[in-house]
Amino acid sequence: MLPFANMSADPENECFSDGMTEEIISTLAQVSDLHVASRTSSFAFKRQALDIADVGRRLNVGTVLEGSVRRAGSRIRVTAQLVKVSDGYHLWSERYDRELDDVFAIQEEIAQAIVSKLRAELLEGAAQPLVRKATQDVEAYTLYLKGRFYWNRRNEGALERGVECFEQALAIDPGFTLASVGLADSHNIFGFYCLRPPQDAFPKATAAASRAVELEPGLAEAHAALGYAQLYYDWDWDAAEASFRRAIACDPGYAMAHHYLGNHLVAMGRMAPGKAAFREALRLEPLSLIVNAGLGWAMYYAREYGDAVRQLQSTLEIDASFGLAHLWLGWSYEQLGRAEKALDAYQRAHIHLGGAPLATAAIARAQARLGNRSRAAGTVLDLEAETERYVSPYDLASVYAALGHREETFTWLERAFTGRSHLLVFLHVDPKFDSVRADPRFEEMVARVGVPPIPEDAA
Template structure:
């Protein structure tokens, strides 16, 4: 068989071989990416059972789309030899990683959580792997776990029709692809030939975990009958018998995974993952205290804290800006303390205007203490009551009441931060409780109040409230021309104004740039302004090198700045560094788990990675936080479009249009979907509506291009994309990454467009 050229693939080298066949590295000449080609051996290609197993692997794995499952691109045949084209991975199998070595517990937990993520995705699609072992688990050079080889996978609902054929039937013991190594990781029900469900994978993975932390195989016997007897009857050895220093909770976890009675075992990968995450958290907390043993709650180190939204106890809601602003300022102040984890604003503000039990919220947020506050303003007097509550027992750790004149607001804020820091000193080292570099502020109380009002309205995100916020930022600047944060706020306003295409790019981004540069002139170490400059350099200047320098500097200055990780992920996605983009998005999500925009952004990165089902799941998860979050519907609809689910997509876009008073972007995506679905009359009406609107207000040319592309009118689409290019539309930054442009990628006009935006034509794979 000639293997220099296989269809559109150019074979580069042989990677290895196994019982089922051989694997080669190849270049996909059409998409410009490197892939792995797995060929069924010529000896087995005529074996109907082997061929079915081979095809089953392709069907099972290709039905999944998850970052912890090796991606299957297609199954084809070359000169009569079936092959699978799959994701090319760089790294080691778990077998290679654990041979002659025992992994650290924290590394085991990190990898195990990822494997559970992949298993949960497979099981949710009714796919059981049935052959989990160290050889079928992989860790990339970037420490990402991948599940491989679904050659024995079976859809769970098949099992409902009757018991599976025993995987260890005598006829299989001598066939390629079935080894004693495979047998050693089988569940008891698999050995007995019973109908299998997802719990068989959890047992097998428990056996892998056992080996990862002890360095020895769970089943030591080498003879088939003895292996079966051990699996069915021999109690599993404790990991502590190999290493007494291992955590007892880890021993209990692995023992539960290895229960011979599957009713007593973990019932789902999600349940196992929760225990792994809980153990990782607890071990991390104990390690930071330097003492694994439990401590009395009043001496437990407060390494994580949440500041809940301060209550505005005034009858006048116009003082909301004051209570919200004070909350944000204290969060920012405490975030400067090294080694103290402070829950981000977006997450804690999910609890605003709710009756709260601070202890319950603290446990929900997984922090050691919660700070609550209440603010009352009467004429020129301001009263702020603050207290800190221990999450473990609900006891009051500290409290203070501040009665000052309203003009002393800055002093109150400073005192609160200093008193909380002093209270934390008993938990953290002296060095750790230094408040770090103070955030640039103003001594002008009126300027500070104007800034707080600006942020309050900016967070609302509608065009009307954004513009109101900008007025307050400008007011703060007028009152104190050296107020760096006010310039940073103004830059953020213009960025969002341009991002949502409320105005022409040239009317927003140059002004954003001027404000951000002024903020950096006043304070070169302001992470927010470095992040803003990174985004402006990406969206308007189309200067990727400069953009990345700004993003990296922002995260050097403040590694805990969730929006910095969020916006950097967008930059990485635009440059098709998709795995890095997903990692940055996850980092932002860990820092700010209840932020709507950051939850949405995680789905967006999955969408760009062509992982549409996980993207849909993430968007739906975001909508559980807020069913009316507009931007989520826009991108949920796009994920549905890429799956060909046009009815679902149209419903999502229609909901976005309803929520936004028929914003142009929602109409453009609706029209694009309708055109693709051959609902020509509906799409034409939407196009006409946008054309009429463009007579009186700004509509991005990119929006017209989308609808024409939906119609298949590429010439008209390119005409509008050229207009978008002329005005430096931020939507063109996503040309390389956005799947909606896939039909244009073979057109030379698209290559020229990319070149003008500053991007080379690249593969759009799921790297």
């Protein structure tokens, strides 16, 4: 399904057309035996002038759904058409002119029409609605769509606006589970991107995800969001893995559940099954930026730096503005001894991540590798003095490790532990700390974090 075009006069309504597309994709993905390209893969084609045959080939699908949304006041017009990739034949088309209150019915009718054309044998149960009516309130639903629109942008300002939308949606309908999941996902990203202190971000994610699980135990997204906080903040390894596997059981096609499970397995030092989980996520979402980059990230921790470089370069071929891919590419270049290439990658990450301190720290580390020790030391002192934005103690410790300042490295690792830095779950497998790995304090820190010993047969 291609993103529905926003034909409204107000560009702000793009969040509505995008959100409607995402909800129809999610609905169709619930139909057994129906292969549906994910949201992230489909949206890679937004605003691209590609023919249907090319889209079908790249997404490995036989049919493509495209359309548009025009919203004016309380009225909405949706046009949709289902096109066969092989010959461009229109299998189905329809136009809906309705009141905005009918948006749920429109989504259901489109989904039912697609199923009837592609999977006639499934119509035995067609009397039951396909669309999951998470809320009946159009205002709450519109706020949710706006929240997801901002969440998908993944920058600090957009995430803040997304949180406001999810909270407003929940104020209208406290039982709106998808809005609770959106809130949990937002706080998890605040924590993972080091945009907020862990103790500010992850507990809020836990509260929102737990509420969603309580209200809708079969919702894969809720279990996955809960597992994320259990992994990165609670350091409850068994609970996190159970949540991820429960999410997969609820919806085996939910790529992010496999992606998050890969995070967990890599943290446990189980590299082979970890990479396998990332590859399954990639099979489900072949054009997702975070899924593509995630596999390269896992290869870095597996110390397969050449493979990691190739995977992350491939990710950047999809979208050269994806900051995390630049950051993780720099990690691998750094370990390959290519400090100049690492510095270039980190500088690009700094631009695309909005000057995030984690990218600034990476630049300082590359400067240290290049022998620009005074510049690196000055940067890390500036980061220590930063008061406007959160700076992860783990990142500061990594700069001191690159400078060979052992005492400062452990001082900041101790502060990372006190602040419950999520990156500590990777300390025992992170090459950035190889220079202090033989120090008894290193193993003591790993033991305090509580990550189980790496299995002897782990690869």
